[in-house]
Amino acid sequence: MSGHASRVAAIESVANMGPVETQFPFKDEPTSKLWGANVFSLTMMSQRLPKSVYKSLKQTIETGGKLDPTTADAVAEAMKTWALEHGATHYAHVFYPLTGLTAEKHDSFFDPTSDGGTIAQFSGGTLIQGEPDGSSFPSGGIRATFEARGYTIWDVTSPAYIMQNPNGATLCIPTAFVSWTGEALDKKTPVLRSMQSLNEQAQRVLKFFGNDGAFVSSTAGAEQEYFLIDKSFYYSRPDLMAAKRTLFGCPPPKGQEFDDHYFGAIPERVLACMFEAERELFKLGIPAKTRHNEVAPGQFEIAPVFEFGNVATDHQQLIMVTLQRVAEKYGLICLLHEKPFAGVNGSGKHLNFSMGSAKAGNLFDPGDTPAENAQFLVFCAAMIRAVYTWAPLLRAVVASASNDHRLGANEAPPAILSIFLGAELNEVFESIAAGKSIKSKKGTLSVGVDVLPPIPKHSGDRNRTSPMAFTGNRFEFRAVGSSQSIAGPLVAMNTIMAESLDYCAAILEKADTSTPAKLGKAVEKIIKDVWKECSKVVFNGDGYSEAWHKEAEKRGLPNLKTSADALPVLKTPDVTNLFKKFNVLSKREMVSRYEVYAEQYIATVNVESNLVIEMVRTLIFPAAVRYQNELATSLANLKSIGVETDHNTIDIITGLIKSLQDSTAELVELKDKEHSAKSVEKHCEFIRDEILPKMLEIRGYVDQLEGYVADDLWPLPTYQEMLFIK
Secondary structure, eight states: OOHHHHHHHHOOOOOTOOOOOOOOOHHHHHHHHHHTTBOHHHHHHHHHHHHHHHHHHHHHHOOOOOOOOHHHHHHHOOOOHHHHHEEEEEEEEEEEBBTSSOOEEEEEEEEEEETTTTOOOOOHHHHHHHOOOOOSOTTTSSSOOOBBBBEEOOOTTTTOEEEEEETTHHHHHHHHHETTTOOOOOHHHHHHHHHHHHHHHHHHHGGGGTTOOOOOOEEEEEEEEEEEEEHHHHHOOHHHHHHHSSSOOOOOSSSSSSSTTTTTTHHHHHHHHHHHHHHHHHTTTTOOOEEEOSSSTTTTEEEEEEEHHHHHHHHHHHHHHHHHHHHHHTTHHHHHHHHSSSTOOOOOOEEEEEEETTTTTEEEEEOSHHHHHHHHHHHHHHHHHHHHHHHHHHHHOOTTGGGGGGTTTTSSSSBBEEOOOOOHHHHHHHHHHHHOOOTTTTTESSSGGEEEEEOOOOOSSSOTTTSSSEEEESSEETTTTTOSSSHHHHHHHHHHHHHHHHHHHHHHHHOOOOOOOHHHHHHHHHHHHHHHHHHGGOSOOOTTSSHHHHHHHHHHHOOOOOOOOHGGGGGEEEEEEEHHHTTTTOOOHHHHHHHHHHHHHHHHHHHHHHHHHHHIIIIHHHHHHHHHHHHHHHOOOOOOTTOOOOOHHHHHHHHHHHHHHHHHHHHHHHHHHTTTTTTHHHHHHHHIIHHHHHHHHHHHHHHHTTSSSSSTTOOOOOHHHHHOOO
């Protein structure tokens, strides 16, 4: 089938699609019964485990303490029985390697017996530890390829669940993944370590406010943006299939300029898909709360309620898997790439971050009393200091070839890390730092801790241009990419907050805090010191504006525009020492992350550049030449009968074809040269400076040709078709 015929067939398949069949899943099955039905939750454990075992396990989950191995056999037996009742035949240790994807090895519960029968077996040892072949997962030099031994270790803090399939079910057990030497080869292990370090440092601060003791955990809620397009268009685009983004495509006549898609009525087919996805997420205990149309045509969002950071990270992976799996049942493809379509908004994964405990509550929630506000201001000051001190690290943990296309565009914050506080909270910090009285709606108040002003929960408007915005009781890290695991950003935020709380705790521990007034003076010192050193990172204006870029440069704020600029931060002494000090990642583990992510950057662009060359040679060039020949033949025929016509169009097309051929040949030459790079870092820089600009140049010629070549010859589904036909 020709390219155009494929396009026509794709359009016809959508146009002729009948009504979407929906099961109205929440109608016949109440949400109360549906919620967590496939999760081996604490409630389920309390019903199935001996009281002593349940109590021990619950304490481990809630305090982050060590697991008592003697409980494992009892838990494994109960978990197996529950899973078999749900139709499970296999179990899988689910882990998250450095690819950022989900990995799993399935093993059957059933073993043959000597009498020719079979028996279901699942021991505590099997629950706690597995051994998948780890040889092909990226390790960043931690081990050689032939060193295949890797271990999965049960994460008791993240509940096991049943993953259903039309032909069966599997018990899925969230696990960490480490090497034979105990080094982290995954995303989960650093999350668990960083949460432990965060708790340790938070306790040092909270004891001054009488709120220590209960385990302090980070909490997260990641808003997931994504695109849905018809699968017929997807399979007609080699770039979407292999690179997950369109390498060519001129803007449609109508884009998002009317803002008519944002929060608009959700198309029936898409809504049916959302209903089923939410049904599956509810069964897995994932609190999907919000759904809506996003800004770009064909773009949507799902947002969950806050959860403990580790569980939220696991659930985010499940959300991505579920969206992709369910979409195909409705003839759709879910695109999680940060910028699948040029010229319209890309997709992010806004990481809403907070921290708290059962005793202290949400530590980013302004309180109703002076003491509560003093505590809040210490933790808020710690975040300001963390973002200022570790801005390059925060940029590095969201760096990827795909996110580079989004950061700084119209819907995403710039690569410059700044923090938004809102007008009132900003005024509170400025006044305390300057030793001035603070004005509020309740009158003029002095600075002492006994009379710190009430701080409204919504102390200012939201700022969608800020990479790190305070939004009432949390900080929203908006630079995270839609295809990324939130583990990396969460580990960074946990660790830099631990470091800043260590700084605050040291000041409090050295000060005289024997009375509320003296404690107030110590708090005041923290705020003054932090504001004096770090306030330049606070910016409440338009982060998209050129004026801010100039202002940020004057302030000395780093602007790491690409992954090639940002990723080397991961192996700097300051960063490696930070993670080593707080027992999150060793220097070797940290450097391995750089190696893996840099190689992923190189591999991603290598695939894209190969596709550019292939698509130009086999699709774009033939279509353009055919149209050139048609025009030339028409002009010759008209001339033969004495009709002179304008040659402007054929001259333009001829020039574009020549430029396209030349620039493609230059890209081929550049790809030959890039392999001579002497290091991974130099290779990334070559891609940034040579390969990507040349790809963009080629795209310019192709997109111009799309505006001239006859529609019946153009081989690729257009933006207008993919974005608007649902």
